[in-house]
Structure formats: structure tokens, C-alpha cells
Amino acid sequence: MRRRLPLFAVALLLVASLVVLAYWPLSHWRIDEFQAMARSRSGEFLCIFDIESERGVLGTEVYFPRIDTPQLAARVRAVAPNWRYQTSPLPGPNIYPVSWGIGTRSDVKGYSAGVAVPHWFAAALLAAPATFRLIVHLRAGRRRARFARDGGCPICGYDLRASPDRCPECGAVPSSSLPPASHETPATALAGL
Numbered sequence: 468m469r470r471r472l473p474l475f476a477v478a479l480l481l482v483a484s485l486v487v488l489a490y491w492p493l494s495h496w497r498i499d500e501f502q503a504m505a506r507s508r509s510g511e512f513l514c515i516f517d518i519e520s521e522r523g524v525l526g527t528e529v530y531f532p533r534i535d536t537p538q539l540a541a542r543v544r545a546v547a548p549n550w551r552y553q554t555s556p557l558p559g560p561n562i563y564p565v566s567w568g569i570g571t572r573s574d575v576k577g578y579s580a581g582v583a584v585p586h587w588f589a590a591a592l593l594a595a596p597a598t599f600r601l602i603v604h605l606r607a608g609r610r611r612a613r614f615a616r617d618g619g620c621p622i623c624g625y626d627l628r629a630s631p632d633r634c635p636e637c638g639a640v641p642s643s644s645l646p647p648a649s650h651e652t653p654a655t656a657l658a659g660l
Contacts, residue, residue, distance in 0.1 A: 498557060
């Protein structure tokens with residue numbers, strides 16, 4: 468279980484990276500927006516998490532509204548779904564450059580904080596753990612093969628020239644010291660009796 472969870476997380480990040488890359492060309496023709504609303508246990512409206520893809524930029528924002536009257540709280544509860552996804556056409560020509568941004572905003576309606584990065588940067592950031600894990604896995608496999616080829620233990624790399632049957636360091640039995648597998652079938656074994 469200890470190895471499956473990081474592997475699952477890496478696979479999830481790789482899928483998220485591919486989704487971001489798929490939305491990159493689409494962002495030059497339309498606006499894609501995903502919103503998730505969080506509520507407290509009592510049902511009060513807490514915040515909105517918003518992801519928007521527009522003109523080559525992936526933006527995220529967290530918005531905390533100021534709800535100071537019970538009437539406003541009841542109205543928000545009645546109309547705000549838990550999540551929504553919508554697409555809309557781009558307004559006007561696509562002349563905006565790819566932008567980076569980070570910022571906060573506060574007014575009488577609420578407080579928000581957000582980050583905007585180009586799609587390629589978000590995809591690279593999401594794919595970095597998967598790439599790192601793949602490189603580590605490939606290097607470890609090459610190192611084990613080199614140890615086995617040079618007469619070392621395939622597990623820890625200890626020199627096995629003096630004790631080829633069992634590694635004195637980790638106790639592993641190298642595959643070259645195992646007896647060869649018998650290609651005898653049960654029928655031929657009984658025939659030899």
C-alpha cells in the first residue's frame with residue numbers, strides 16, 4: 468500500500484497534466500470555467516474555487532464572499548449549486564498575450580486570491596513528479612543490472628565474488644546461484660520411476 472499511493476498520485480498528476488495540455492488549444496477559441504462551492508456543516512456558504520482556461524492562460528481563484536445578513540445567506544444557499552462547468556465563446560479577437568499573474572482583491576462583496584499561469588507551465592509543473600519518478604526508476608534499474616553484471620548483489624550492490632551463494636550484506640540469494648529450473652513434466656518424472 469505504501470508504494471501504491473505515491474504511484475496513484477503520480478498517475479493522477481500525469482492525467483491532470485494531459486487535461487491541461489488538451490485545454491491549451493481550446494482556450495484560444497472559448498472560455499472554459501469550473502467552479503466548486505464549499506459550505507460549512509451548517510450549510511452556510513464559505514468559498515468558491517474557480518479554475519478558468521482562457522487565451523492560453525490557466526487561472527485559479529478562491530473567493531470568500533461577505534455574507535452579513537440572513538436574507539443574503541438564504542438567497543445564496545438557494546441559487547448556488549455545489550459545482551458547475553460552463554463554456555462560452557471568447558469576447559472579441561484573440562489579441563491578448565500569454566500572461567502570468569498573482570494577486571488578491573478585497574471589496575465590500577468579499578475577498579479573493581488568485582494565480583494565473585500559461586498552460587504549458589501548469590502542464591510542466593503537474594508532469595514534473597511523474598518525470599522525476601520515471602527517471603529514478605530507470606536509473607535504479609540500470610544500477611541493479613550493472614551490479615548483477617559486475618558480480619554484485621542485485622539488491623544492495625555488495626561485491627559477491629567471495630560469497631557467490633548469498634549476499635552477506637542483505638541476505639539476498641542472487642539468481643545466478645539458484646539451481647536451474649527443471650524442465651521435467653510430471654509425466655516424465657513418473658516415467659523415470
